[in-house]
Amino acid sequence: MSDCCDRHAHLRETDPQLYALIERQIEAESTTLKMIASENYASFSVLEASGSILTNKYCEGYPQARYYEGNEIVDQIEQLAIDRAKSLFGAEHANVQPYSGSPANQAVYRALLEPGDKVMGMPVPAGGHLTHGWKVNFSGRDYRQIPYGPDPETGLLDFGEIRRIARQERPKMIWVGATAYPRALQYDRFAEIAAEVDAYLVADIAHINGLIVAGVHPDPVPYCDVVSSTIHKMLRGPRAGFILSKEEDRFQQKYHSSSKFNLAKRIDRAVFPGLQGGPHMNTIAAMATCFKEADSDAFRRYGAQVAANARRLAEALLSRGYQLAGGGTDTHLLILDFRAAEYTGKDVAQALARAGIIGNFNMVPGDHRKPFVTSGVRLGTPAVTSMGMREAEMEKLAAWIDEVCSNMGSLEQIVPKVRGEVAEFCRQFAIPGIHAAKTAD
Ligand SMILES: *Cc1c(COP(=O)(O)O)cnc(C)c1O
Numbered sequence: 001m002s003d004c005c006d007r008h009a010h011l012r013e014t015d016p017q018l019y020a021l022i023e024r025q026i027e028a029e030s031t032t033l034k035m036i037a038s039e040n041y042a043s044f045s046v047l048e049a050s051g052s053i054l055t056n057k058y059c060e061g062y063p064q065a066r067y068y069e070g071n072e073i074v075d076q077i078e079q080l081a082i083d084r085a086k087s088l089f090g091a092e093h094a095n096v097q098p099y100s101g102s103p104a105n106q107a108v109y110r111a112l113l114e115p116g117d118k119v120m121g122m123p124v125p126a127g128g129h130l131t132h133g134w135k136v137n138f139s140g141r142d143y144r145q146i147p148y149g150p151d152p153e154t155g156l157l158d159f160g161e162i163r164r165i166a167r168q169e170r171p172k173m174i175w176v177g178a179t180a181y182p183r184a185l186q187y188d189r190f191a192e193i194a195a196e197v198d199a200y201l202v203a204d205i206a207h208i209n210g211l212i213v214a215g216v217h218p219d220p221v222p223y224c225d226v227v228s229s230t231i232h233k234m235l236r237g238p239r240a241g242f243i244l245s246k247e248e249d250r251f252q253q254k255y256h257s258s259s260k261f262n263l264a265k266r267i268d269r270a271v272f273p274g275l276q277g278g279p280h281m282n283t284i285a286a287m288a289t290c291f292k293e294a295d296s297d298a299f300r301r302y303g304a305q306v307a308a309n310a311r312r313l314a315e316a317l318l319s320r321g322y323q324l325a326g327g328g329t330d331t332h333l334l335i336l337d338f339r340a341a342e343y344t345g346k347d348v349a350q351a352l353a354r355a356g357i358i359g360n361f362n363m364v365p366g367d368h369r370k371p372f373v374t375s376g377v378r379l380g381t382p383a384v385t386s387m388g389m390r391e392a393e394m395e396k397l398a399a400w401i402d403e404v405c406s407n408m409g410s411l412e413q414i415v416p417k418v419r420g421e422v423a424e425f426c427r428q429f430a431i432p433g434i435h436a437a438k439t440a441d
Contacts, residue, residue: 214303
């Protein structure tokens with residue numbers, strides 16, 4: 001696959017050292033299988049908007065209400081991103097200024113809670129995100145995490161248990177979202193529980209937003225007060241976050257009677273001036289074009305293919321005798337479960353990486369190993385699907401994964417062989433943002 005253009009021509013002149021490092025990263029990403037579930041390939045258009053002169057503009061505030069002059073055009077750009085986000089997800093309100101997913105979640109806390117309030121969320125080892133109340137994160141230090149998570153036996157969420165915890169603890173907010181849960185999240189059932197205890201229900205769809213857009217995962221928007229997300233994972237946008245919400249706060253009287261601002265306004269005020277200064281307008285422009293790309297049949301086919309690929313990969317591994325957390329997948333990721341093996345999740349993730357299959361070690365439900373060792377390996381299909389891979393290619397991937405995992409004692413022979421085959425295989429595909437597309441699709 002030949003490259004599209006004279007890439008980074010200025011950098012090559014002004015900073016050959018950095019240029020060479022970026023070129024090496026491009027080469028590495030062109031010859032390995034990117035199977036980290038949170039990674040993807042942004043399009044040339046997203047990269048162009050990201051790298052545009054909009055990086056120069058200061059525009060603290062929101063469209064039509066800025067603290068700087070000269071924002072007639074960037075107002076239109078931010079409004080475009082807002083309108084496209086609302087339309088893509090069918091949301092009443094959107095804020096596109098959060099610098100990333102974690103700052104977006106921080107703003108959600110600030111808009112809904114007071115320090116010390118109880119928040120139900122999944123701990124990191126259970127598959128939750130740091131910002132869902134984990135102890136080393138601001139969210140666990142400033143708020144009280146009430147943990148819930150998948151059953152250690154089945155690897156599945158148990159709604160009887162979640163309801164029992166919620167009724168006992170009466171949290172003010174419940175997070176529904178994960179970095180490592182392979183099964184579909186049933187927002188309707190969480191909504192019943194949240195309503196019973198007067199808790200805000202907040203979905204974090206950082207990983208699965210593309211599946212929701214494609215209609216192959218339940219949609220949180222009708223059920224949740226707030227939905228937060230990143231845009232750089234399955235949606236293939238720039239590195240950033242966004243927040244969707246209802247306009248009105250159904251608990252305004254109960255929890256925020258002294259505030260004159262509704263829910264949407266409190267979210268906006270939490271982002272700016274609560275947490276951030278000037279929005280990154282180059283990034284917001286890239287978000288706008290990313291939302292446009294996602295609102296298409298091509299993207300909906302992509303999202304469905306991501307899930308179909310994960311399902312096929314899971315079936316191919318299960319048929320070879322591997323264990324998967326939660327028994328399989330409904331999403332874009334699966335977690336190989338090596339609790340019974342003598343080698344660890346970290347051993348396997350490192351062996352796979354040497355063979356050109358880049359994933360990450362990950363805790364599995366009921367894990368007896370430590371978080372920096374683990375018994376699991378998380379693999380995702382968003383990036384390989386962006387390369388154009390389908391079910392047939394998943395069979396090949398499963399065979400290579402099996403070749404490495406079943407030869408952990410003789411990696412010296414196996415790794416170079418698989419590494420070579422993977423590199424040759426990858427070169428057959430056109431990677432978005434790196435190569436010119438093979439087809440117009
Ligand atoms: C990735 C992720 C985030 C945070 O994103 P950053 O951009 O890395 O800060 C938040 N929540 C979930 C569930 C995630 O997977």
